[in-house]
Amino acid sequence: MTITSINPATNQTIETFTPLTKDETLDRVGQADKAYRTWRTTDFNERKQAILTFASQLRERQDEFAHLITVEMGKRISESHYEVEFCAEIAEFYANGAERFLADQPMTAVDANAYLHYEPLGVLMGVMPWNFPFYQVTRFAVPNIMAGNAVMVKHASNVPQCAEAIADLFEQSGIPTGVYTNLFIPSEFVEAIVSDSRVQGVSLTGSEKAGAAVAALAGKNLKRSVLELGGNDPFIVLEDAEIDKTVQAAVKGRMVNAGQSCVAAKRFIVVEAVADDFLEQFKEAMASMKMGDPLDEETTLAPLSTEAAAVHLHEQVQSSIDAGATVLLGGDRPDRDGAFFNPTILTGVTPDMPTYDQELFGPVATVYVVKDEEAAIELANDSSYGLGGSVYTTDVERGRRVAERVETGMVFLNQPTNSQAELPFGGIKNSGYGRELSHLGILEFVNKKLIHLGN
Numbered sequence: 001m002t003i004t005s006i007n008p009a010t011n012q013t014i015e016t017f018t019p020l021t022k023d024e025t026l027d028r029v030g031q032a033d034k035a036y037r038t039w040r041t042t043d044f045n046e047r048k049q050a051i052l053t054f055a056s057q058l059r060e061r062q063d064e065f066a067h068l069i070t071v072e073m074g075k076r077i078s079e080s081h082y083e084v085e086f087c088a089e090i091a092e093f094y095a096n097g098a099e100r101f102l103a104d105q106p107m108t109a110v111d112a113n114a115y116l117h118y119e120p121l122g123v124l125m126g127v128m129p130w131n132f133p134f135y136q137v138t139r140f141a142v143p144n145i146m147a148g149n150a151v152m153v154k155h156a157s158n159v160p161q162c163a164e165a166i167a168d169l170f171e172q173s174g175i176p177t178g179v180y181t182n183l184f185i186p187s188e189f190v191e192a193i194v195s196d197s198r199v200q201g202v203s204l205t206g207s208e209k210a211g212a213a214v215a216a217l218a219g220k221n222l223k224r225s226v227l228e229l230g231g232n233d234p235f236i237v238l239e240d241a242e243i244d245k246t247v248q249a250a251v252k253g254r255m256v257n258a259g260q261s262c263v264a265a266k267r268f269i270v271v272e273a274v275a276d277d278f279l280e281q282f283k284e285a286m287a288s289m290k291m292g293d294p295l296d297e298e299t300t301l302a303p304l305s306t307e308a309a310a311v312h313l314h315e316q317v318q319s320s321i322d323a324g325a326t327v328l329l330g331g332d333r334p335d336r337d338g339a340f341f342n343p344t345i346l347t348g349v350t351p352d353m354p355t356y357d358q359e360l361f362g363p364v365a366t367v368y369v370v371k372d373e374e375a376a377i378e379l380a381n382d383s384s385y386g387l388g389g390s391v392y393t394t395d396v397e398r399g400r401r402v403a404e405r406v407e408t409g410m411v412f413l414n415q416p417t418n419s420q421a422e423l424p425f426g427g428i429k430n431s432g433y434g435r436e437l438s439h440l441g442i443l444e445f446v447n448k449k450l451i452h453l454g455n
Helices: 022-039 044-060 062-073 077-101 135-146 160-172 189-195 208-220 243-259 272-287 307-322 373-380 396-405
Strands: 003-007 012-017 105-107 114-120 123-127 150-154 180-182 199-205 224-228 233-237 265-271 326-329 344-347 364-370 390-392 446-452
Touching: 003 062, 003 160, 012 160, 022 123, 022 150, 022 180, 022 189, 044 062, 044 077, 044 135, 044 160, 062 077, 062 160, 077 135, 123 135, 123 189, 135 150, 135 160, 135 199, 150 160, 150 189, 160 180, 189 199, 189 208, 199 208, 208 224, 233 243, 233 373, 243 265, 243 272, 243 364, 243 390, 265 272, 265 373, 272 326, 272 344, 272 364, 307 344, 307 364, 364 373, 373 396, 390 396
Parallel strands: 123 150, 123 199, 150 180, 199 224, 233 265, 233 390, 265 364, 344 364
Antiparallel strands: 003 012, 105 114, 114 446, 326 344
16 A cells, blocks of 8 residues: 545545555564663753754744645645644643643641652554644644653644654654654554554543544553544524624634534524524535645635545535435535545534534534523533533623533633644544543543652
8 A cells, every 4th residue: 555645625645655554563663662771861951951942943844834834734724834833832831830830749748748640651553633733643642752751643644744844843853753654554554553562641632433442442451542523513603692703703713724624513502582593694604615735825625625625515515405404505525636625504403313423523503493501501511522612701700600601622712623732622422532721631541650758
């Protein structure tokens, strides 16, 4: 087999890569384990300088990396620039904060002198997705490298150029060989890696199906795991929301990365008192999206990541239409080259329809009109997912009360769900478990050792 990079805006092949054999893959595990034995004893300042160099190089070469992201997976160029900058911010956050986050923690106990001491675990495996090809890897790798672990990454097969560029950048930043390893491997090799006794944990960001498989594998081998999976995020509009601003947030929240984000707003739950106004403005705004070349700054709607992704989304949408959903806008693909999909709004989606509790990964919004706040909360929680969500109201206290009742890992008031280096990111239910980013992110794969010094 080969690993192929294809420009989704044109569906033209860019480059192919030859994957490692199984023996070569296991050799890489041995190299990572050897590197870990030294890296775990390096002081924080040495780790810090390497990661700060990584951050500075991201900024200095931002145009190069942003262009690579856009050409390989189709993200709008402005969003690609933002992604590279965000990676630099994450790297600086952990470079400057890791020593503090991992400092010994005194424990309070009766007649005891004790503290928590944090230690790295060893070699970690990361299975990363394509939709944010630099950010997802940075979010996993940087905190764990700063903690003293060694990381191995199997990136998505449609972004091999990004995968190679990230690995090269870590090496050029002074990270020793083996501390970060890029793996061009087929998915079936993941089992051999996670089962290897030298590997101590696995993190996956991806689909619910992939997460379930990795979680089972990690459990079977008694390995720690962190999963960030799909989302079907509710976007709750209460009757006192500022509709103009809310519609702007709705378009931003749904259409970021052409709708290909786990935390993109997907289910728009609108109280009936403002539903007509919201729908009218939302339809107009969605219809005004300018489809085109993602390298063109004027483009507001980029292609999906692959032709297969566009075909799958069309099948999902059509299944709802066939089951009786109403198409308020779009619902199909444009007549042009590339993995494009028209901006789409569906209404009348009911629990018996296939897409009611599926994640629609693309520029498709489902809008539900409900009687009141209570009904909005009930519908928001009627999902197997629980990643993010947002609430729109001019009453902050009311918004806080609603947010506390929404069953997700994150809820934002009057703005779409987003990421910030200082804030934890993660979900519940079928959206996974564990937290990334913030100080919590660096604590997932460390040994929280109790040291008891006596009474």
